Amino acid sequence: MKSILEEYKCGKARLLTMLEESDDPVVKTVQPSLKTGRKWKVTEAVDEAKECLKMKEVIVQTQTDRRGLGSTTAKWWSKTEGKEKRDMIIDEIRNKEDSTRVQKAVQQPQQGQWTNWDTAIQRYLTWNDIWHMAPLRISFLIRSVYDLLPSNANLVRWGKKVDPTCPLCQGRQTTEHVLSSCKVALSQGRYTWRHNRVLQELASVISTAKGEIHPSSTSSTVFTTEGGVKKWHGGSIPINTHRKGLLDGCDDWVVSADLPEWERHPDAIRKTALRPDKVIHLLQHNKLSWWN
Secondary structure, X not given: OOOHHHHHHHHHHHXXXXXXXXXXXXXXXXXXXXXXXXXXXXXXXXXXXXXXXXXXXXXXXXXXXXXXXXXXXXOOHHHOOOHHHHHHHXXXXXXXXXXXXXXXXXXXXXXXXXXXXXOOOOOOOOHHHHHOOOHHHHHHHHHHHOOOOOOHHHHHHOOOOOOOEOOOOOOEOOHHHHHXXXXXXXXXXXXXXXXXXXXXXXXXXXXXXXXXXOOOOOEEEEEEOOOOOOEEEEEEOOOOOOOOOOOOOOOOEEEEEOOOOOOOOOHHHHOOOOXXXXXXXXXXXXXXXXXX
């Protein structure tokens, strides 16, 4: 998710550099004046970005991450021109905005914990995704990332409670503990209860439909062109016969689900690392169809 303020600044900087480097001599000689408010000036930001790029060329390339020195190709300000220079200015402004956000996050003991996450998987969330989300879901998503949900440990930190223990296992009740680490909730199946109930209903409907699907017979139809040169063999569907998809024409298929009370998955599935929710095994055609 990108910052709207960052996109605004980059857009203004891109417009200014395009006007300054215009091929029209009249536009190029006129000093463009872009209104950006009182707190931030686009001309100062562009000039600062240019000076930083020139200074980086003096310092030469240094190691900035774990990939090692020389793993990336550096671009130098003096050897670029046109659109490439504009892109370098925009990237420098983005880097400054990113460093400003990191500096602010480091000073926050709770919300800034993400600065120490080295193995966390990045989640790409667009503004379109946020627009279609329910407000309560967005609130839960953001607060869960920054560990600001009302767990007993947080309520004690905020002065709302005096006991941070979990009422089930007597451990310290943090957000991670509630979502995935409570041993009592795990042994009682609370983490998988809702998923298993939905899977139970789907598997029951599929199993019930087995008696309603009957094999349908098809006849071969031959299409011949004028002169009898080419022929196409195709299948014709008898009148009043409705195809039902994958299971049409089969009456020996078996459904299995990832539930304790259901039949186990076929050996071809259990030998792999896959763990699908439902598997349909067509015995006659020796085919497997599964989905999660």
